Amino acid sequence: MNELKLVADHVILALPLIGAYALFGLGIVVIYRASRVLNLAHGAMVMLPGYIAYSAAPRVGPALGLLVGILSGGVLGVLVERLVVRRLRPISQTAQTVGTVAVFAVLVALAAKVWGTEVLPGVTVVPRHAYQVGVAVVSSDDLALFVVAAIASAFFFALFRFTSLGLAMRLAADNRRAAALMGIDPERTTSAAWLIAGLFAGLGGVLLAGATGLHPYINSLDVLPAFVAVLIGGLESTSGALVGSVAVGLAIGLVPSVGFIGDQEGAPQLVLAIVAFVIMALRGRKFQASDVRSALA
Amino acid sequence: MNEPVLSVCDLDAHYGAIQALRGMSLQVAQGEMVALLGANGAGKTTTLRTVSGMIRPSAGSILFEGAQIGGLAAQTLVRRGLAHLPEGRELFPTMSVEENLRAGYWVHRRSVSGYRSTRDQVMSLFPILGERRRQHAGTLSGGEQQMLAVARALMSKPKLLLVDELSLGLAPMIVRQLFEILRAVNSQGTAVVIVEQFVHMALANTNRAYVLAKGQVVLDGLSADLLANPQLIASYLGETAEVRGRKGSEEAGPVEVGGSRVGR
Ligand SMILES: Nc1ncnc2c1ncn2[C@@H]1O[C@H](COP(=O)(O)OP(=O)(O)OP(=O)(O)O)[C@@H](O)[C@H]1O
Numbered sequence: 001m002n003e004l005k006l007v008a009d010h011v012i013l014a015l016p017l018i019g020a021y022a023l024f025g026l027g028i029v030v031i032y033r034a035s036r037v038l039n040l041a042h043g044a045m046v047m048l049p050g051y052i053a054y055s056a057a058p059r060v061g062p063a064l065g066l067l068v069g070i071l072s073g074g075v076l077g078v079l080v081e082r083l084v085v086r087r088l089r090p091i092s093q094t095a096q097t098v099g100t101v102a103v104f105a106v107l108v109a110l111a112a113k114v115w116g117t118e119v120l121p122g123v124t125v126v127p128r129h130a131y132q133v134g135v136a137v138v139s140s141d142d143l144a145l146f147v148v149a150a151i152a153s154a155f156f157f158a159l160f161r162f163t164s165l166g167l168a169m170r171l172a173a174d175n176r177r178a179a180a181l182m183g184i185d186p187e188r189t190t191s192a193a194w195l196i197a198g199l200f201a202g203l204g205g206v207l208l209a210g211a212t213g214l215h216p217y218i219n220s221l222d223v224l225p226a227f228v229a230v231l232i233g234g235l236e237s238t239s240g241a242l243v244g245s246v247a248v249g250l251a252i253g254l255v256p257s258v259g260f261i262g263d264q265e266g267a268p269q270l271v272l273a274i275v276a277f278v279i280m281a282l283r284g285r286k287f288q289a290s291d292v293r294s295a296l297a
Numbered sequence: 298m299n300e301p302v303l304s305v306c307d308l309d310a311h312y313g314a315i316q317a318l319r320g321m322s323l324q325v326a327q328g329e330m331v332a333l334l335g336a337n338g339a340g341k342t343t344t345l346r347t348v349s350g351m352i353r354p355s356a357g358s359i360l361f362e363g364a365q366i367g368g369l370a371a372q373t374l375v376r377r378g379l380a381h382l383p384e385g386r387e388l389f390p391t392m393s394v395e396e397n398l399r400a401g402y403w404v405h406r407r408s409v410s411g412y413r414s415t416r417d418q419v420m421s422l423f424p425i426l427g428e429r430r431r432q433h434a435g436t437l438s439g440g441e442q443q444m445l446a447v448a449r450a451l452m453s454k455p456k457l458l459l460v461d462e463l464s465l466g467l468a469p470m471i472v473r474q475l476f477e478i479l480r481a482v483n484s485q486g487t488a489v490v491i492v493e494q495f496v497h498m499a500l501a502n503t504n505r506a507y508v509l510a511k512g513q514v515v516l517d518g519l520s521a522d523l524l525a526n527p528q529l530i531a532s533y534l535g536e537t538a539e540v541r542g543r544k545g546s547e548e549a550g551p552v553e554v555g556g557s558r559v560g561r
């Protein structure tokens with residue numbers, strides 16, 4: 001009974017992680033579908049807006065600082081696509097992926113140069129308050145991150161389901177050449193995908209920095225579990241990314257509450273790796289059974 | 298004298314270092330249905346791709362309704378009324394039949410009521426698609442996919458429709474149905490260019506025809522005249538061409554021309 005309660009408390013602690021991974025994971029999927037590239041610069045696109053909001057907030061206040069941070073994420077996304085990924089497309093997919101790694105390195109080095117490697121406090125948008133839930137203490141930042149991510153995800157799915165832009169992006173992702181023949185400009189839908197992914201990265205990045213503080217490397221690497229979430233969801237599925245975010249968020253949030261391994265260093269990461277491995281193995285088997293036809297097509 | 302819908306003059310096109318078109322020229326009059334014939338690799342597909350803006354010409358001119366369109370992108374040209382049903386169909390495989398049709402209507406998307414009536418009109422030509430509305434295009438049978446590809450192309454209400462190998466991999470009965478539909482569309486005023494391996498069926502269903510070899514036109518004329526002179530075509534299309542002895546489009550087995558197809 002007590003143990004169950006402990007787990008329930010930790011679920012609350014997992015909520016902000018789930019929110020953040022959803023924001024990052026949806027962006028990674030949208031970019032993958034648009035450009036066929038796993039955006040390894042995503043961490044930097046999360047980290048940099050945190051710093052930009054940090055620098056903007058003293059001048060314009062925290063709310064506008066958040067907005068500036070979000071927009072900077074969008075601008076960054078569009079620039080990375082236009083200046084790097086698009087130019088490398090004629091060469092190869094591998095070249096594009098390597099390009100995103102280079103962007104990651106440059107942006108992290110840039111942030112370290114400008115803001116240093118001391119941990120800085122992120123911008124806090126909601127008034128800071130801590131709630132005691134059983135044995136767990138959850139802060140208003142954490143809750144805000146989850147709520148905002150849930151709302152943003154709902155907007156995201158509505159955009160893809162119900163708007164022309166959403167349909168155009170889905171069509172171009174499914175068959176770029178055919179989309180062009182229908183009158184859709186595939187370069188524009190690609191830019192839109194990176195813009196949306198960047199805005200989400202900015203949003204998640206600023207809020208996460210508010211909850212955890214700012215560091216060029218640490219904040220960039222906070223995105224790694226989102227990649228696992230996306231892989232669990234099958235790389236191309238937005239709803240799969242959400243499911244993956246929940247799985248990964250719970251794994252990282254709950255493992256410390258499990259008695260015998262919970263207190264070991266690196267336990268959440270180990271569990272995460274096992275979860276990812278098992279789910280992908282299961283998916284692989286299902287894939288063979290049901291998708292023979294589309295695989296042959 | 299009516300201005301031609303399409304007028305291609307001295308067109309060159311390359312894939313990297315490979316030259317696929319060498320001074321290709323052709324004309325399509327308003328309301329006309331024209332066939333492009335030729336052996337594998339003659340440049341038929343490349344001609345359609347260059348006209349529809351999928352690839353850029355390296356020389357020559359393309360006039361569509363009197364305006365120069367050479368080098369314009371496909372997404373611009375479809376807005377002007379040029380639809381291309383490409384080789385390989387190029388459906389949206391993980392999207393439903395309905396979503397594929399919506400994609401076909403993209404250039405007119407602001408008119409919601411127009412979409413419904415156009416879709417119902419197009420679907421009435423292909424009742425089977427109505428039954429499969431929610432199914433993913435990638436899971437349709439080959440024949441159904443080709444019907445969807447035709448239906449999707451018609452959704453844009455084109456003035457000129459380019460069709461690449463309608464018959465590929467389909468049973469003769471379905472091919473005949475599709476040709477009837479194209480003729481019906483053509484009789485409503487849409488000019489149609491078809492690329493075909495089945496010479497007899499192509500000639501029986503068109504007003505005029507061009508025979509291509511090595512990226513240029515080597516023979517052209519009224520389809521009826523060419524149909525009456527099979528040796529002439531055979532001499533351009535290779536010895537496997539056999540167009541004589543068929544009794545009109547009723548005949549089940551159209552003729553394969555230019556040897557066996559290379560799978561791609
Ligand atoms: N994507 C491509 N890259 C390089 N070369 C190409 C490409 N597509 C076509 N070619 C070459 O261009 C020439 C013309 O090809 P095209 O596809 O236009 O022929 P086709 O008449 O349509 O033949 P088929 O009847 O086999 O479809 C061929 O020599 C072909 O090898």
Ligand SMILES: [Mg+2]
Nearest residue numbers: 341342343384
């Ligand atoms: Mg061809």
